[in-house]
Amino acid sequence: MECFKIIAKFVIFLSCSCVLLSSTNPVFAQKSCDFPAIFNFGDSNSDTGGLASAFPSFIGPPYGETYFGKPAGRFSDGRLVIDFIAKSFDLPYLSAYLNSLGTNFKHGANFATYASPITLPKIVIPTSGGYSPFYLYIQYTQFNALYTFDIGQNDLAEGILGNLSVQQVNTSVPDIINRFTADFMNIYNISGGRSYWIHNTGPLGCLPYILTAFPSAERDEFGCAKPYNQIAQHFNYMLKQAIVQLRKDFPLAAITYVDIYSVKYSLFTDPHKYGFELPLVACCGYGGKYNYSSSVRCGGTITVNGSQIFVGSCERPSVRVNWDGIHYTEAANAFVFDKISTGAFSDPPVPLHKACLKA
Numbered sequence: 001m002e003c004f005k006i007i008a009k010f011v012i013f014l015s016c017s018c019v020l021l022s023s024t025n026p027v028f029a030q031k032s033c034d035f036p037a038i039f040n041f042g043d044s045n046s047d048t049g050g051l052a053s054a055f056p057s058f059i060g061p062p063y064g065e066t067y068f069g070k071p072a073g074r075f076s077d078g079r080l081v082i083d084f085i086a087k088s089f090d091l092p093y094l095s096a097y098l099n100s101l102g103t104n105f106k107h108g109a110n111f112a113t114y115a116s117p118i119t120l121p122k123i124v125i126p127t128s129g130g131y132s133p134f135y136l137y138i139q140y141t142q143f144n145a146l147y148t149f150d151i152g153q154n155d156l157a158e159g160i161l162g163n164l165s166v167q168q169v170n171t172s173v174p175d176i177i178n179r180f181t182a183d184f185m186n187i188y189n190i191s192g193g194r195s196y197w198i199h200n201t202g203p204l205g206c207l208p209y210i211l212t213a214f215p216s217a218e219r220d221e222f223g224c225a226k227p228y229n230q231i232a233q234h235f236n237y238m239l240k241q242a243i244v245q246l247r248k249d250f251p252l253a254a255i256t257y258v259d260i261y262s263v264k265y266s267l268f269t270d271p272h273k274y275g276f277e278l279p280l281v282a283c284c285g286y287g288g289k290y291n292y293s294s295s296v297r298c299g300g301t302i303t304v305n306g307s308q309i310f311v312g313s314c315e316r317p318s319v320r321v322n323w324d325g326i327h328y329t330e331a332a333n334a335f336v337f338d339k340i341s342t343g344a345f346s347d348p349p350v351p352l353h354k355a356c357l358k359a
Contacts, residue, residue, distance in 0.1 A: 049073025
C-alpha cells in the first residue's frame, strides 16, 4: 500500500541535541527540538484542505480572504493554529493528505478534515447536519505518524445538536476518551512517534452556532452558554486524566497536554484587552443576535424581499474572534498560537519548540 511506502520514509523518531545548562530546570535549559516534519490529526479547527479535496464545492469565498486572498481549504478567513505551528519551525504549511495530487509530503501531512470526530459518526457528509466520514481511526490508518492532535469538539457537538441532554452528553465522554486512548496507543505502537502535542477542546458555549441553537440556556457573565462550556470542561478534565495515564503506559513518550480552552475563553472574557470586539458575533454570517443561521452558511446566498444576498464577511475580520459561527478568525488563531507556544498553558509547562523533551 502507498501509505506504507510513505511510512518507510517519514516515520520519525523525534530527537534533539540536548545540552544541560542548569540543574534547576532541565527542560527549559535544553536546546529546542528539531522537528523536520509535522503530522496533524483533527477536525475543521486544523483542516488545511482535507474536506475541500473530498468535496471541492463545499468551501468558497469569502473563506481565505484575509491571508490567501481566496479559499484555501481552511474554515477561516486565513490561517489556522496549525499553520502558525508549522511556520514557527520554518516548515511549509501542511498539505492535506487527501489532496495527494501534486503534493509534497516531505515536511509532513495533515489528516484533519472538517467535522471529524474521534468516534464513528452516526450521520456523515454530504447529508445535511452530517459529520466527516474521516474520523480519527480512518485518519491514522491512512498514514501512521502523528505529532499533533486537535479533535473532540465534534463528538460533543453531535450529542448536543442531537437533542441529548447535558447529562447524556457528559455520560458519553468516557467512551469518547476511551476511543481516543485506544487510537493513541495504536498510533504510538505503529508509528514509533515519541513527541505528542495534544490540544483540549475550546469553549463550545461561546460559539454563535451553540448560542443560536439554545437561546434559553443559562448564560455566564460574558454571554456564553454555561452548560455547554461545562460539557467542554468535563471532556477536557477526562482527557487530561487519560493523558496522565498514557504517560505512565508509555514512559518513553513526551506527551504535552495543551489547555487551548483557557486561551480561547480569554477572548470572550476580556476581548478588548487583546484588541478584539464582538466576540460572540460571527464575522461571516447572516441574521439574529449572533449573526448566524443554520439555514445559510458563510459564503452562501439568501433571498430577502425577493433579492439574492451574498453572505459575506464583516468589514474588519482582524478585530473579530469568530469567523463563521463555528470557527475562529485568523487573528484569533494567531493570538491562540502566540499564547500556547510559550508553554504557559501546557502540562508539563514545556514550550512548543521543546515538545520532544520530558519534564
